[in-house]
Amino acid sequence: MKIGILTSGGDCPGLNAVIRGAVRKGDKTYEDEFIGFLDGWRGVIEDEIMPIPRRKVQGLSRLGGTILGSSRSNPFHDDGDGAALVKRTLEAHDIDAIIAIGGDGTLYTANRLFQAGVPVVGVPKTVDNDLDATDYTFGFNTAVEIATESLDRLRITGESHHRCMVAEVMGRSVGWIALHSGMAAGAHVICIPEFPLSIDEICEYVQATWDRKRAPLVVVAEGFTPKDAPEGLIDYDVDEFGRPRFGGIAQTLAPIIEQRTGIETRATVLGHIQRGGEPTGFDRVLATRFGMAVVDLLHRGGLGRMVALRGTDIVDVPLTEAIDNPKRVPLERWEEAADLFG
Amino acid sequence: MKIGILTSGGDCPGLNAVIRGAVRKGDKTYEDEFIGFLDGWRGVIEDEIMPIPRRKVQGLSRLGGTILGSSRSNPFHDDGDGAALVKRTLEAHDIDAIIAIGGDGTLYTANRLFQAGVPVVGVPKTVDNDLDATDYTFGFNTAVEIATESLDRLRITGESHHRCMVAEVMGRSVGWIALHSGMAAGAHVICIPEFPLSIDEICEYVQATWDRKRAPLVVVAEGFTPKDAPEGLIDYDVDEFGRPRFGGIAQTLAPIIEQRTGIETRATVLGHIQRGGEPTGFDRVLATRFGMAVVDLLHRGGLGRMVALRGTDIVDVPLTEAIDNPKRVPLERWEEAADLFG
Amino acid sequence: MKIGILTSGGDCPGLNAVIRGAVRKGDKTYEDEFIGFLDGWRGVIEDEIMPIPRRKVQGLSRLGGTILGSSRSNPFHDDGDGAALVKRTLEAHDIDAIIAIGGDGTLYTANRLFQAGVPVVGVPKTVDNDLDATDYTFGFNTAVEIATESLDRLRITGESHHRCMVAEVMGRSVGWIALHSGMAAGAHVICIPEFPLSIDEICEYVQATWDRKRAPLVVVAEGFTPKDAPEGLIDYDVDEFGRPRFGGIAQTLAPIIEQRTGIETRATVLGHIQRGGEPTGFDRVLATRFGMAVVDLLHRGGLGRMVALRGTDIVDVPLTEAIDNPKRVPLERWEEAADLFG
Amino acid sequence: MKIGILTSGGDCPGLNAVIRGAVRKGDKTYEDEFIGFLDGWRGVIEDEIMPIPRRKVQGLSRLGGTILGSSRSNPFHDDGDGAALVKRTLEAHDIDAIIAIGGDGTLYTANRLFQAGVPVVGVPKTVDNDLDATDYTFGFNTAVEIATESLDRLRITGESHHRCMVAEVMGRSVGWIALHSGMAAGAHVICIPEFPLSIDEICEYVQATWDRKRAPLVVVAEGFTPKDAPEGLIDYDVDEFGRPRFGGIAQTLAPIIEQRTGIETRATVLGHIQRGGEPTGFDRVLATRFGMAVVDLLHRGGLGRMVALRGTDIVDVPLTEAIDNPKRVPLERWEEAADLFG
CATH class of the missing domain: 3.40.50.460 (Phosphofructokinase domain)
Incomplete structure (x- = not known):
């Protein structure tokens, strides 16, 4: 497969480790080819890309930030037909599917694109830990x-x-x-x-x-x-x-x-x-596993879905789950913490 | 309740945070009183104790090591009736139950004592992560x-x-x-x-x-x-x-x-x-929650059981689970890692 | 000798290491006895003290903050005769001399007291590095x-x-x-x-x-x-x-x-x-050496003086040097830095 | 000038910061051009080089290791006329002078080359701090x-x-x-x-x-x-x-x-x-200043000399000083440390 990949929204330690995990797994197991879109959806809309051969992801797991850049662009922002824009770029480069790494906004956009026929899978990203679909994400x-x-x-x-x-x-x-x-x-x-x-x-x-x-x-x-x-x-x-x-x-x-x-x-x-700087070992492992798993997900035909952590397992869930359920601190965790106040 | 607490086996970052969590929770919610045994089971056998009032656990969550000391002593080592030894010390100080913090050896001992009628609950400790009963433990x-x-x-x-x-x-x-x-x-x-x-x-x-x-x-x-x-x-x-x-x-x-x-x-x-030094934030939170939860477990009558992490929840399981199931790296995790070799 | 010691002004990593260095050196070489004044000059004025035996400084070199507390009190603040106040406390406890650890304000006060006959030596403290009398200080x-x-x-x-x-x-x-x-x-x-x-x-x-x-x-x-x-x-x-x-x-x-x-x-x-938290190894070594050296200075009769770093040597200079010469970034260091701008 | 630069001997945090300091300073103040020799003297002998434009040193100050590689090669090892070998490479690329970054062995070689007419200046490197010519070096x-x-x-x-x-x-x-x-x-x-x-x-x-x-x-x-x-x-x-x-x-x-x-x-x-990994802020500043100063030294005609730290100043001394005077712990520093034993 020829796979496009993008990072969107706020910076988050572990983005590069996801990219590396995906490229290493795809390269080894499926002989995939990877194309990066620059600055999130902006690169898709404006057709700004860079190839990501294996050599480009060497040593990337510990690097903070994202080699692809990020922005808050959105294909549906100014335009009636965001999906058409995206499809045009995919076709221009024969890209089979997109891996979208981002928070609830990005995953909402990814799901809208999926509904409109764009082949897309997601990796959840939130420094704040506000996605109920996953126990934790990197960052x-x-x-x-x-x-x-x-x-x-x-x-x-x-x-x-x-x-x-x-x-x-x-x-x-x-x-x-x-x-x-x-x-x-x-x-x-x-x-x-x-x-x-x-x-x-x-x-x-x-x-x-x-x-x-x-x-x-x-x-x-x-x-x-x-x-x-x-x-x-x-x-x-x-x-x-x-x-x-x-x-x-x-x-x-x-x-x-x-x-x-x-x-x-x-x-x-x-x-x-x-939110800047090197990811911890914990986040590097989680992000690497997410990157590897999302490539498997793609090859299993899991379009419209995203990877998630449950206990120590990487699972996958529909993109809609990322959107419908914000994860707030529940009452029992609050009471537990409050027992230590004063 | 009057609760005895001990740390046994190899050093592990987070031991002090467990002690603090237990003392703070017991003090606030149940008006418990805490007694520390020095150097693990040695303190129980040789009746060496120190009271742990709230003031003594101030600032303890970030401190590496254990204020109670540790050793590899074991009440069943040299003696026909370890349980009798332990009961004698508990009676001498009117201690209602023991919280044993330790690895598989310690928890095995705790379970033997429990079988022999000693009121005991456990907190699993393993730097190596080799206990299947819990997703992770502190350290x-x-x-x-x-x-x-x-x-x-x-x-x-x-x-x-x-x-x-x-x-x-x-x-x-x-x-x-x-x-x-x-x-x-x-x-x-x-x-x-x-x-x-x-x-x-x-x-x-x-x-x-x-x-x-x-x-x-x-x-x-x-x-x-x-x-x-x-x-x-x-x-x-x-x-x-x-x-x-x-x-x-x-x-x-x-x-x-x-x-x-x-x-x-x-x-x-x-x-x-x-294995020495300050615990990470992750381990401090987990250890604190374990300490708090094990006191609740005790007051719920959960003798012979220990706390464990499942996903993001603290649960409890029989002490025997700690002993029966060592947690080895499973094949899928090994293959996942091996995909990145070379 | 019976030596009083105080920390005054803003917090600075290394204060505890100075205290430890002084107490260890005085205890070993001169059989000195140490008394700490609480919260800087406030403890001197209000006669709030605590003895500092060797046991109290164990493990102190890596600890941030100051076990003596600090404040911005000043014996000359509200009162016509600060020196008399100070002397009264020294006499009450048979204290032979004061080690004042602090910034330019504290050292200015120390010098005024010295002029008025109070036996005092200084250790310079400034996170900002604005004392010309010393190459660097801890913090x-x-x-x-x-x-x-x-x-x-x-x-x-x-x-x-x-x-x-x-x-x-x-x-x-x-x-x-x-x-x-x-x-x-x-x-x-x-x-x-x-x-x-x-x-x-x-x-x-x-x-x-x-x-x-x-x-x-x-x-x-x-x-x-x-x-x-x-x-x-x-x-x-x-x-x-x-x-x-x-x-x-x-x-x-x-x-x-x-x-x-x-x-x-x-x-x-x-x-x-x-300014909070553990001092680096560099600051612990410097602070420890300052603490040891200021005790030697006292026993050499260096009243009215303070320790300082020149190259890799600990020297001593009059307290007045701390006050007269603020250390600003000189032109050549500014130009050197500016060569890397843009 | 066209300046060759090399890093030789054991790894040492700050090598990259020296390279960056030299390139940035030379580029800005003198319009110098920089050529890196790969793996120390090996690159000089075997004529393996890479150009170092400004863009190549971006973000380099915090990076451990050396982008030029290192080895223990030595132009005088196997050959009667090391200096001739070196001169041949310099002439082949019109290189005006060499900046040699290394320990006593490297600086000894540099001095031998200087005696034989090779235009060379040095930057001292020693993790162990055993060079008397400088208060400290980076690493x-x-x-x-x-x-x-x-x-x-x-x-x-x-x-x-x-x-x-x-x-x-x-x-x-x-x-x-x-x-x-x-x-x-x-x-x-x-x-x-x-x-x-x-x-x-x-x-x-x-x-x-x-x-x-x-x-x-x-x-x-x-x-x-x-x-x-x-x-x-x-x-x-x-x-x-x-x-x-x-x-x-x-x-x-x-x-x-x-x-x-x-x-x-x-x-x-x-x-x-x-010895691996990111340099501390202290070492980055010192290494950057050394890199900048050695370029100035070269333009002042200071061949056969090296930069050094005295107090807070960067000075320069003959290369021979690096060789003649190993810096051992002196008696007073030993006694100072020993006062804290036991």
Whole structure:
């Protein structure tokens, strides 16, 4: 087969390992040929491609980023018939099928294309771990390890200064990174979008920790809003220099906690360091296995499906599963974490 | 309840996080009191204990090692009635039950004690990942990450010098660490006990890699023996200074590979650095959850059982499962890895 | 001798290693006895102390933070006669001399006390590396390594997304951390307070990098202000929730760069993770040697002096040197770095 | 100028950063052109070269290894007139001068060539830190950090098991890595070639540590021999499989310590992981500065000289200085370290 491959959406450690896994498996077992589309769907639409011979994937499993580039382009964006655009490019290069590596948006697009007759399979990607179709995907483990290491450092400096430290980690709509890294670092309160605490509750945990003569560590997912947020707290306006008025939820909580508890409080936003860089061994193995398995899936005729992890097995599920079921932190995991607060 | 807790067998990153998880959960939800036995079963037999109030487990999740110490003692070793010894200590301190954290040996002992009427529950521990009863336990992830990082370094130095590098990782009877770290680092051949390659096969992969102008990286589990090992290759004698004649399988393979292929070859034994030190975030979360869950298990009356991971859930299974089913690398995982050799 | 010891000012990796070095050296060579003052000068003023026997410094060299706590207290703050306060505490406990570990503020205070007859010696501490009296102090190396690792990650994620990444590192009045970490990570422009670039110059380097098809990485010291900063750019007001209007120089530059160059640009503020956590081996060795040397200095009668590093030697200099000569990045180091811009 | 560049001898983190520094500086300031010789002097002798345009050094500062390859070739090895060989290659490609990056052997060769009229300058390289001409060179810092991190792990696992851990680090003829990493990790005894302890002395420190209820950590440089070594202790014979009879000094000391003290003792050999992999930020900065400075040196007409670090300055010295003065651990540094033993 001649297989096109693309990486789409936000950066995620392990993308290159997926590409390598697919190319190595296809090359060895099926004598497949691989073509990369540049910058996700943009490369498909604008017909920008590069061949990926085996030699090109040497040493790639440990490399962060993606050699194919990424973007948030989408064949259905501006045009009535995205599928036609895609088919034209496939035909022009005799490409038999596409492997689309991306998050829920990308997989939604992949499914729409599949419905319209485009031969496509998927590999799920989400740093945030918000896809219910798979136990984990690559990237999440790396993000948790980077966040944990940073929280360890903040905790130590908090203790020396007798300060409360508020750390913001990734997670727009789900709190998985906050939950895992916070639990790993022994945070005294974790704020996630799924179960919003009030500012009062946060301050109570902070105070309880302080009363035991410990420096409180508060971990907050970027998408968290306290349930009693006063109006105007979150404000997406920019000033005359284009700067956002709202510097993030950590920057917002810190002065409020300081004011209410009297404890000196500092905010840190971990930001993009969580998603760049070398994948952990865990993510490299998972990504490599995904890449190998998706080529098998293709040769088994599994169009319209994607690979997924269940326990320690790689399985496959319909692309629609990636879209229908966001994975939120369930109540029992939240209660488990909350047992360690304060 | 008054709960005794012990860590037994080889060191494993995450032991302290289990202890902390148990103490925090028991303290908060059930008002349990915790007593630590020093150095595993030795502390039970010789009645050496220390109380573990909440304050003692502060900041413990990231600490490697075990605050309780460990040993390979066993109440059934020298004595006709190990169970009686154990019961005597429990009675002396009004301890209601024991949480035994350890590997297959420890859990076997725990089960024997349980059969003899001792109230005991277990937490599985194995750096090598050789327990079928659980998807993973804490410590394995840390070991794989340390090994992967070291293999990355060896690969780079091999490339600079145009050398073949042979790296020995942990794994006496199973090849899980070799399989995962080798796959993560892009090893050109992985040698595990479950599917022993011959020296000829190893040299073929090494040569094939060399022919592609790459420096071969060979990862070998410490318990590996080539299927065509000449007699005398593995020799546990010591010389007059007490030194083992056999420096390990990597030291053994390196000169043989060099001789047969003509490629300069160097051996490295990662050794104890894989099992000491801070646990990864992954292992801290898993260990903390195990610690919390085993206390719930106890309060649910689950004597004779142990906690385990299935997918992302903590479940519980009979202690006997830990003993009956060693987890070896299955054929499909081996074939998957072998597709990337050469 | 009976020696008091204190850590004052901002947290800095290596403080505990200094304490350990001093206690081990004093204990072994001179049979000194050590008393720690809690939270810097506050412990001296308020007479809060703890004895530091040898057993208390075991394993301390790798521990971040300070077991003594720190604060920004100052005996001269509220009171006419700080020296009298200090002397009273020394007399109350028969303490012969104080080892003050701190930055320029602390050493200035130490010198004032010395002038007023208090027996004091100093150990210089500055994460920012702004003391001319010493080649380096502990903490700076750790901060540079953490920043470098983070910049590596940002660079990779920038490349995947074809984005400009702006990273803010520590350095209020000097650019040493920016200079070193930026050079280590291959930044395309480095902005430091000593040689302020204009916004136009920054954008030119960003554009030149972009034109070579690379994702620009801009490293900026927190104290940097562009030489053509428009009025109102830096604004220390807070809004009704107590949040600063000015989110830092990286948050400020990013939208301006994006607007002028048309290149998507993201800001990251490394913040407190640079100063907490375990010291590097380099900083542990330096801090340990400083701790040992300052005890020798005391026994040689070097009151009013502090230890310093010159090449690979530990020397001593008057406390006044720490105060008189801030160390800024000199022109030749700036030009050297700037040769790699664009 | 048209400048040839080569890397020779053992791998060392920072080699690529030197190459990048030289190419970037030469390209920008002098419009130099760079040619790389493959595998050190071998490429010069056998005329194997590759051009190094600026584009080829992008992102190179963080990359371990050397893109030019290395070997232990030497133009004077087999041939009466090495200099003639070298000159022939230079003339064939109109190369004006050679930058030789290497250790004492390489620099000795460089100096011999310089005496014979070959235009050459040097950059000192030694992981072991055994060149007196420079305070440090790149690679040493990385090796110390890797060793320190490994020693931290060994120390923790030793404490859990109540074992003595013996760790062997690099250092054939000097003990710098052992001294620095051992001091950083709080080793209880450090064994270096410069000041050989006896086995009895080592055991006394081990016993003293044990008596304080700590697990002894012994750090030993690979080139260490105890001053009372019994005959036959170090034996370079190989057995019938080509394996060395002598597994290294750590493997040798461990059973002897165990036998004499009765304390369970384990050996670990860190080996090649110390010299491969990514350079630290410190080494990247130093290597980059060396690369830039050596190009300046060349344009200043400094043939027969090499760059060196003095304090924080890059200076230059005659190549002969690299050869005449090995840098051993001096008595005062040894005594300083020994104050912390036991």
